[in-house]
Amino acid sequence: MHTILAKKQLSPNVTRLDLLAPRIAEIKKPGQFVIVRAKEGDERIPLTIADADPTQGTIALVIQAVGKATRELVALEVCDAIRDVAGPLGHPTELISSGRALCVGGGVGTAVVHPIAKALHAMGVHVTSVIGGRSREWVIFEEELAKCGDVIVCTDDGSYGRKGFVTDAAKEVLETGGVDIAYAVGPVPMMRAVANLTRPYNVHTIVSLNPVMVDGTGMCGGCRVDIGGETKFACVDGPEFDGHKVDFDLLADRLSTYREFEQRANACADGQCKIRR
Amino acid sequence: MQPTISAKERMQITRQAMPEQDAHERSGNFKEVNLGFSEQLALLEAQRCIQCKEAKCIKGCPVMVNIPRFIKCITDGDLAGAARSLFGDNALPSISGRVCPQEEQCEGSCIRGVKGQPVAIGYLERFVADWARTQGGVLDTTAPVPSGKKVAVIGAGPAGLTAAGELVKQGHDVTIYEALHKPGGVLVYGIPEFRLPKKIVAAEVDRLTKAGVKIECNVVIGRTYTIPELRAQFDALFIANGAGLPVFMNVPGENFKGVYAANEYLTRVNLMEAYDLPNTNTPVLIGKRVAVVGGGNVAMDAVRTAKRLGAEQAMIVYRRTKEEMPARVEEVHHAEHEGVDFQLLVAPLEVLGDDKRWVTGLKCNRMELGEPDASGRRKPQVIPGSEFVLECDVVVVAIGTKANPLLTATCPDLKLNKWGNIETDANGMTSIPGVFAGGDIVRGAATVILAMGDGKNAAKAINGYLEQA
Numbered sequence: 001m002h003t004i005l006a007k008k009q010l011s012p013n014v015t016r017l018d019l020l021a022p023r024i025a026e027i028k029k030p031g032q033f034v035i036v037r038a039k040e041g042d043e044r045i046p047l048t049i050a051d052a053d054p055t056q057g058t059i060a061l062v063i064q065a066v067g068k069a070t071r072e073l074v075a076l077e078v079c080d081a082i083r084d085v086a087g088p089l090g091h092p093t094e095l096i097s098s099g100r101a102l103c104v105g106g107g108v109g110t111a112v113v114h115p116i117a118k119a120l121h122a123m124g125v126h127v128t129s130v131i132g133g134r135s136r137e138w139v140i141f142e143e144e145l146a147k148c149g150d151v152i153v154c155t156d157d158g159s160y161g162r163k164g165f166v167t168d169a170a171k172e173v174l175e176t177g178g179v180d181i182a183y184a185v186g187p188v189p190m191m192r193a194v195a196n197l198t199r200p201y202n203v204h205t206i207v208s209l210n211p212v213m214v215d216g217t218g219m220c221g222g223c224r225v226d227i228g229g230e231t232k233f234a235c236v237d238g239p240e241f242d243g244h245k246v247d248f249d250l251l252a253d254r255l256s257t258y259r260e261f262e263q264r265a266n267a268c269a270d271g272q273c274k275i276r277r
Numbered sequence: 278m279q280p281t282i283s284a285k286e287r288m289q290i291t292r293q294a295m296p297e298q299d300a301h302e303r304s305g306n307f308k309e310v311n312l313g314f315s316e317q318l319a320l321l322e323a324q325r326c327i328q329c330k331e332a333k334c335i336k337g338c339p340v341m342v343n344i345p346r347f348i349k350c351i352t353d354g355d356l357a358g359a360a361r362s363l364f365g366d367n368a369l370p371s372i373s374g375r376v377c378p379q380e381e382q383c384e385g386s387c388i389r390g391v392k393g394q395p396v397a398i399g400y401l402e403r404f405v406a407d408w409a410r411t412q413g414g415v416l417d418t419t420a421p422v423p424s425g426k427k428v429a430v431i432g433a434g435p436a437g438l439t440a441a442g443e444l445v446k447q448g449h450d451v452t453i454y455e456a457l458h459k460p461g462g463v464l465v466y467g468i469p470e471f472r473l474p475k476k477i478v479a480a481e482v483d484r485l486t487k488a489g490v491k492i493e494c495n496v497v498i499g500r501t502y503t504i505p506e507l508r509a510q511f512d513a514l515f516i517a518n519g520a521g522l523p524v525f526m527n528v529p530g531e532n533f534k535g536v537y538a539a540n541e542y543l544t545r546v547n548l549m550e551a552y553d554l555p556n557t558n559t560p561v562l563i564g565k566r567v568a569v570v571g572g573g574n575v576a577m578d579a580v581r582t583a584k585r586l587g588a589e590q591a592m593i594v595y596r597r598t599k600e601e602m603p604a605r606v607e608e609v610h611h612a613e614h615e616g617v618d619f620q621l622l623v624a625p626l627e628v629l630g631d632d633k634r635w636v637t638g639l640k641c642n643r644m645e646l647g648e649p650d651a652s653g654r655r656k657p658q659v660i661p662g663s664e665f666v667l668e669c670d671v672v673v674v675a676i677g678t679k680a681n682p683l684l685t686a687t688c689p690d691l692k693l694n695k696w697g698n699i700e701t702d703a704n705g706m707t708s709i710p711g712v713f714a715g716g717d718i719v720r721g722a723a724t725v726i727l728a729m730g731d732g733k734n735a736a737k738a739i740n741g742y743l744e745q746a
Contacts, residue, residue: 023501035495037458043549044458045560068558084458084563086495176536214549216558217456217497218681219466220541221523224532231532236683250532253634257534261560 106186434462521681
């Protein structure tokens with residue numbers, strides 16, 4: 001059991017949980033994830049580790065409550081425990097040790113960008129983070145990323161930072177030159193847009209993919225993604241890949257496989273469904 | 278004590294059939310198909326055994342169960358004695374009694390099978406194991422003298438559980454590390470409820486933990502800990518982490534929505550309990566027409582699962598004929614009785630999909646059998662111009678697995694073969710002293726009982742190794 005030591009609401013539907021997982025806290029590297037089940041009978045869900053405190057033995061998970069399993073997770077309170085946490089899974093992020101990095105985070109993906117920016121900064125890389133949200137209340141991890149370098153905040157409605165998409169600000173950073181590598185984590189359309197943006201600049205771009213996953217150890221093959229025409233398993237071959245080679249259309253398509261189930265489960269959870277099934 | 282019967286009477290008893298759930302009824306539920314022998318049926322069947330002095334059945338068994346001995350106990354009316362004999366040889370008899378391919382092993386060697394039907398050894402094994410479980414208190418549970426040695430087992434599947442059961446009997450301090458959230462391996466994620474109820478696996482696991490085996494779930498060796506890290510903490514290791522990555526057909530359209538590897542399809546339904554939707558949380562696509570590609574036991578499990586989930590048409594797509602199918606005869610028969618459609622001599626070329634990439638069909642070739650290949654089976658050849666489309670909305674690919682590199686990639690000293698499986702010597706020891714391996718990570722994809730045999734043999738070899746150390 002993994003006791004929750006701290007809980008914080010970061011945006012209207014994004015929650016941070018700091019929970020006990022000493023072994024994972026000790027060895028996890030940026031980019032790695034865990035598979036979590038809040039309680040018996042729940043779905044297994046992959047969540048990237050946003051931060052870790054090895055001395056306290058805790059890891060931080062940043063959860064966007066979209067489906068039944070994630071809603072159950074964020075309903076937990078401090079002192080409650082999470083039943084299953086397996087990991088750290090996946091390959092660590094490919095990092096550079098000097099030069100300049102552009103880190104783009106969208107929505108909850110900003111939390112995944114954070115450990116990458118932190119590791120780059122620790123090695124002496126100049127980090128520029130571009131993060132975004134719909135409006136001010138949706139911007140997360142600004143303070144943490146500010147400790148790792150420059151931060152440019154964008155909001156769709158201009159209520160905070162610059163008005164516009166993260167790609168507009170990212171383009172300006174690329175134009176200044178000297179960017180050695182880019183990292184992009186967020187919704188599929190955002191990652192696709194960033195990959196398309198960096199391509200003409202020949203900037204190597206790493207994206208973190210979030211396909212449907214069951215076991216997370218390579219056994220089920222559900223997290224298949226197409227990387228440069230080759231099928232890869234995101235759990236064991238990724239979850240991070242060369243953004244210029246990812247088939248984002250396929251990823252978006254496969255992510256919609258269970259949409260009907262999800263909508264029904266959410267309707268039931270909201271009490272809108274009178275009859276089960 | 279039962280009245281003795283003459284040899285002639287013995288030979289006149291015919292093989293007793295396994296009582297089964299009605300085929301039509303069971304194809305709509307996930308309850309166990311085989312209902313098990315009554316005590317009366319078991320006694321009658323046990324009397325068919327002629328108690329060979331040189332019992333070939335024992336040699337046919339990968340875990341060398343002394344079959345005549347436990348059957349003799351049944352005919353003597355000593356079921357407790359039968360249970361002690363059986364459990365002494367085999368750590369998981371209620372599992373092997375259900376899933377072993379007996380026709381190729383013990384029963385395949387039975388002398389009564391030469392003229393007529395072999396003794397139903399598997400059914401008797403299951404009967405005794407189930408009797409002992411429901412009875413309770415039959416088996417010896419005295420704690421052995423602690424050996425002071427620590428052994429780690431990687432994987433709580435059939436090989437790992439068997440090895441742990443044997444090692445704990447010798448007084449070793451045994452810890453199993455399991456990657457998933459529940460112990461059992463393929464017994465809980467792969468083999469469906471209707472063939473092996475999960476409560477049976479849970480009871481066997483419970484018996485092991487009561488005997489002192491510690492099980493730590495959610496520990497992925499190769500990620501959470503590496504083999505060298507474990508080796509530093511334990512006196513010996515047994516690696517039994519299973520088969521791993523599913524193999525796909527490598528045809529266009531295989532990533533469309535609705536195409537599953539059998540591992541994923543079965544894991545969703547079994548381990549994640551999607552068979553109980555909407556009461557559970559992990560979804561699975563319910564196809565109207567489900568095509569399962571392959572001819573092994575996993576393919577049979579998948580297609581019979583599809584039928585139970587409500588498929589109007591559940592199909593096996595196999596490129597050879599029924600004779601060449603690697604699946605157990607009983608599984609093929611059960612599938613036939615349940616209304617599974619066998620598309621034989623058919624090989625998929627491409628998965629077809631609509632504009633939203635949902636599966637709509639399989640483009641296939643018709644095949645014919647040519648000359649025997651290296652495996653001795655007649656090689657299927659394409660019949661030119663035979664292309665056709667098999668309409669379906671779910672495709673399950675059940676054509677095998679390959680070695681999972683997670684563990685081995687973080688232990689470079691471990692010698693592997695060209696397929697990435699771990700190499701072992703005759704005792705099951707790997708290239709690292711004190712590190713043993715068995716089951717599918719050594720064999721590639723094999724059976725539960727062969728994995729159990731590896732577990733038993735490795736436990737014996739580990740004992741020998743620890744005594745010398």
